[in-house]
Amino acid sequence: MASTVLKLEGIEKSFGGVRALKGVDLEIGAGEIHCLAGENGSGKSTLIKVISGVHEPDAGWIEIGGRRFTQLSPIEAISLGVQVIYQDFSVFPNLTVMENLALNMELMDKRAFMNYRRARSIASRAVAQIGFDVDLDERVENLSVADRQLIAISRALLQNSKLIIMDEPTSALTKKEVKSLFSLIKELQSRGISILFVSHKLDEVFEISERYTILRSGENVAKGSTTELDHRAFAFHMTGREFSAESYRPAGPRGEPILSVRGVSLRGCYSGISFDLAPGEILGITGLLGSGRTELVETLFGITQPDSGTIEVRGLPAKIRSVKDAIRKGLGYVPSDRLTEGLFLPQAIDRNAVIAVLDRLSNGFGFLRRKAVAETTLRWIRELSIATKDPSLPVRTLSGGNQQKVVLARWLANDLSVLILNGPTMGVDIGSKYDIHALMRKLASEGLAIIIVSDDLPEVLACASRIIVMREGAFVRELDPASTTESVLGELSTGVA
Amino acid sequence: MITARRFFARSEPWVLAAIVILSLLIQARSGQFFTGNNLVDLARAFIVPGLLSIGCMMVIVSGGIDVSFTAVAALAMYITDKILLQSGYEGNVILAYAMSAGFGLLMGALNGFLIAFLRLPTLVVTLGTGSLFTGLMFGAFSASASDVPPAIVAHGKETLFTAVNSDLGLSSNMPSQILILVGMLFLAFLLLRYTMLGRGIYAIGGDEAAAERAGFNVRAIKMFLYCLVGVLAGITGISRISMMAYADPSTFQGMELTVIAAVVLGGTRVTGGLGTLTGTILGIALMMILANSLILIGIPTYWSRAFTGAVIIIGTGVTAHQIASTHRSQRDLKKT
Numbered sequence: 103m104a105s106t107v108l109k110l111e112g113i114e115k116s117f118g119g120v121r122a123l124k125g126v127d128l129e130i131g132a133g134e135i136h137c138l139a140g141e142n143g144s145g146k147s148t149l150i151k152v153i154s155g156v157h158e159p160d161a162g163w164i165e166i167g168g169r170r171f172t173q174l175s176p177i178e179a180i181s182l183g184v185q186v187i188y189q190d191f192s193v194f195p196n197l198t199v200m201e202n203l204a205l206n207m208e209l210m211d212k213r214a215f216m217n218y219r220r221a222r223s224i225a226s227r228a229v230a231q232i233g234f235d236v237d238l239d240e241r242v243e244n245l246s247v248a249d250r251q252l253i254a255i256s257r258a259l260l261q262n263s264k265l266i267i268m269d270e271p272t273s274a275l276t277k278k279e280v281k282s283l284f285s286l287i288k289e290l291q292s293r294g295i296s297i298l299f300v301s302h303k304l305d306e307v308f309e310i311s312e313r314y315t316i317l318r319s320g321e322n323v324a325k326g327s328t329t330e331l332d333h334r335a336f337a338f339h340m341t342g343r344e345f346s347a348e349s350y351r352p353a354g355p356r357g358e359p360i361l362s363v364r365g366v367s368l369r370g371c372y373s374g375i376s377f378d379l380a381p382g383e384i385l386g387i388t389g390l391l392g393s394g395r396t397e398l399v400e401t402l403f404g405i406t407q408p409d410s411g412t413i414e415v416r417g418l419p420a421k422i423r424s425v426k427d428a429i430r431k432g433l434g435y436v437p438s439d440r441l442t443e444g445l446f447l448p449q450a451i452d453r454n455a456v457i458a459v460l461d462r463l464s465n466g467f468g469f470l471r472r473k474a475v476a477e478t479t480l481r482w483i484r485e486l487s488i489a490t491k492d493p494s495l496p497v498r499t500l501s502g503g504n505q506q507k508v509v510l511a512r513w514l515a516n517d518l519s520v521l522i523l524n525g526p527t528m529g530v531d532i533g534s535k536y537d538i539h540a541l542m543r544k545l546a547s548e549g550l551a552i553i554i555v556s557d558d559l560p561e562v563l564a565c566a567s568r569i570i571v572m573r574e575g576a577f578v579r580e581l582d583p584a585s586t587t588e589s590v591l592g593e594l595s596t597g598v599a
Numbered sequence: 600m601i602t603a604r605r606f607f608a609r610s611e612p613w614v615l616a617a618i619v620i621l622s623l624l625i626q627a628r629s630g631q632f633f634t635g636n637n638l639v640d641l642a643r644a645f646i647v648p649g650l651l652s653i654g655c656m657m658v659i660v661s662g663g664i665d666v667s668f669t670a671v672a673a674l675a676m677y678i679t680d681k682i683l684l685q686s687g688y689e690g691n692v693i694l695a696y697a698m699s700a701g702f703g704l705l706m707g708a709l710n711g712f713l714i715a716f717l718r719l720p721t722l723v724v725t726l727g728t729g730s731l732f733t734g735l736m737f738g739a740f741s742a743s744a745s746d747v748p749p750a751i752v753a754h755g756k757e758t759l760f761t762a763v764n765s766d767l768g769l770s771s772n773m774p775s776q777i778l779i780l781v782g783m784l785f786l787a788f789l790l791l792r793y794t795m796l797g798r799g800i801y802a803i804g805g806d807e808a809a810a811e812r813a814g815f816n817v818r819a820i821k822m823f824l825y826c827l828v829g830v831l832a833g834i835t836g837i838s839r840i841s842m843m844a845y846a847d848p849s850t851f852q853g854m855e856l857t858v859i860a861a862v863v864l865g866g867t868r869v870t871g872g873l874g875t876l877t878g879t880i881l882g883i884a885l886m887m888i889l890a891n892s893l894i895l896i897g898i899p900t901y902w903s904r905a906f907t908g909a910v911i912i913i914g915t916g917v918t919a920h921q922i923a924s925t926h927r928s929q930r931d932l933k934k935t
Contacts, residue, residue: 192812194805196872209814216793
């Protein structure tokens, strides 16, 4: 390694008796793209805060640019060239692009007055560094997520950065935006800036980083060069669990189809889609964003009505006019954006879990039977191994994977025949992903019919018993996962060979 | 650069349009709106809510809410009035303003301490302190309508000019307190636009965590803000009793809701981050015209209250709708 930008040794940090970091080491070279990986709660965020001076370590030392510190203030960290780009980008949505770019710099210079001419010149300089074309007078709330991130990046570059820490930078971006972010990261690297890329997404780690450090429960568990890392080792280091590599053999359909879709169309969304689904099957629907995959399953769940075509449930024509109709016919749906569409975040876990079955859990007067609620909740917490001490805690307190399980519990509590999962493992960590996949297989083997909508091709290949590819609203092909590959699916969904 | 889209996405042009239409309507029906004495009467009615709205707007911009400022104004002016009366003070009114502002500062500092340092919710804190201050005034000080010291009486009689309506034989005096309002508006403008402190108020209202990370001293800014509201309330208290020539402890009761409504009507975003002084002034102006001038076209006073209510619902409804639609379009953006 040519020279070291940042070196941490033996960093320890406790919060009220909880040891978040138990002697962590980290070393990043100049112009290196380094990945810091770990599941939720592994200590990644705490470590970032130690580097950026927000938390003072209890033990250990930090070396930046050849100087050694046992503690660091946020201002010192910034002046040494360390910048953090937070997951929420830390922008002011109500202020203009210009102010967002200039305010931090002005505060660093301890200015008491606002000079708009100076602010404009700072802002123009900031966006020019990465050739970012944006209206400086636009309010940031009117910009896309990707543009907000570019604002955060250009703002960070203003401070003569030597190391930019990006905390889960791709979590809200589309694939295309991720691509351009990656080329920007490479461009920064060519200017000699080091990047600490914090992620738990395997593919990204492989694609972008050169070296990696993996944390688990506040300890270093692995580090090295990314080229020497493979999927299995990565998953093992992240979770500390050995995942069986045996590929899943779906049980296949049992008996008559429970759901038959015949030529349904919805103008502007999808057209002429037909398929059958039998108990025990897992049907994978894949396609790019905008392929109509989400709109299709929303129709099945009664959120939208098709213009033409028929849907049959258990061989009888079914009119699904509303979500209530869909639930009555035994259909369940877990939306992709579980945070905004599926859960009441501030409400307790048990309340969220039973919300779809309140009718069954209440007595003749419409009052809830507390005991029945508690029993149902406990049963599903155990069955789905939701990691919580107390079901009366708000759902917000759970990790992404566990939140997803609560949504599942809600539907499983209702006697279901068809479960539709849209992006079932989007944004959850590897361990939870594995658990959710295992759960889907178990449910299918018990006779549930499952539809998964996902653009995570390895996931579709690993779980589905049949795969439907959609492109621009049209049915492209039905495939058997045993005889197809990721690249075939990719070609079919993009239409590019 | 102000594009047409940005111009019409703001509330100010719409409130201004409503004011123009309403005043033309009243003028056409009565012929009395654009008369010197009516305009002076309006300006006179404008002073007190105008002064109160400055601090109120800043607090809402910072993402908080203050419902105690009328109680602060009442108690600050009442204590000042009693002390000056009992000591037989004969001097300048500036002392009265300074004392009242000082008491306002202390009360604002209590709000600020509870909000900035103990991080309690602003609505709960100010409901509590507002009730506390009112209770102290009527309980501990057993307040009732009272005389005011000669300095304040004299201050109330200062007139900039007199507008005479020869048709009706009415005349109205423009009180000198309007200068205090103009001065405060100017200072508030400079503060909000050209100081980092003022930009910090907006920044906190946009994203408090981001403001902290950027290096704003969030606690200090909040402390300053609630103290400032207290000072402005104290000053308003003296302006009010000088114009009335007696100190009525219940003179501000209920005014906080009118002021908050006018501020929101003027385009200040209820959830914080956005708001202008221009919009606030226009919001107050519209409310004052509704409250004071509808009588010119023969609409009884109780109807003007109903109109005021309707305007608040429509005005804030439009703002809320705008917020909802921006959020919706952002969600759509994310989806595609």
